[in-house]
Amino acid sequence: MGSDSGQLYESMQYWREMSAQAEAGLLEIPESVAAQCDAACADYIAHLEGMVQKTEFLVDLDAFGTLPSAQQLGRKFKRLADGEERSAAVVIRQHIEVIELMRSVFRRYFVETEAVDRSVGARIGDIGAGVGE
Numbered sequence: 001m002g003s004d005s006g007q008l009y010e011s012m013q014y015w016r017e018m019s020a021q022a023e024a025g026l027l028e029i030p031e032s033v034a035a036q037c038d039a040a041c042a043d044y045i046a047h048l049e050g051m052v053q054k055t056e057f058l059v060d061l062d063a064f065g066t067l068p069s070a071q072q073l074g075r076k077f078k079r080l081a082d083g084e085e086r087s088a089a090v091v092i093r094q095h096i097e098v099i100e101l102m103r104s105v106f107r108r109y110f111v112e113t114e115a116v117d118r119s120v121g122a123r124i125g126d127i128g129a130g131v132g133e
């Protein structure tokens with residue numbers, strides 16, 4: 001898990017740096033490309049969220065039988081599947097966090113553009129309304 005955690009941290013740092021570059025105007029992504037990347041991220045997040053839900057069913061504790069050692073082994077596998085620490089579910093949620101960070105970078109290029117377009121449209125409408133008076 002150590003190297004995976006390091007890679008996750010590096011991915012988070014990378015996308016934070018990309019976000020800072022985008023904020024500073026040093027990174028340019030065409031609006032249509034950003035929208036396509038955002039859509040791909042949204043699809044992937046939905047897929048990963050489905051995987052998180054399925055981790056609940058990866059282990060059937062009843063299938064391990066009634067022996068205390070078997071029950072103990074079943075609980076161990078259950079923790080690995082959907083426990084709170086170092087489980088498959090936690091790792092998948094961490095990947096979702098990285099993808100959400102990626103989306104925040106991509107969305108900057110078309111969400112802000114849409115807001116600016118609405119703002120400019122409203123101002124033009126106001127100007128047009130003042131001309132007829």
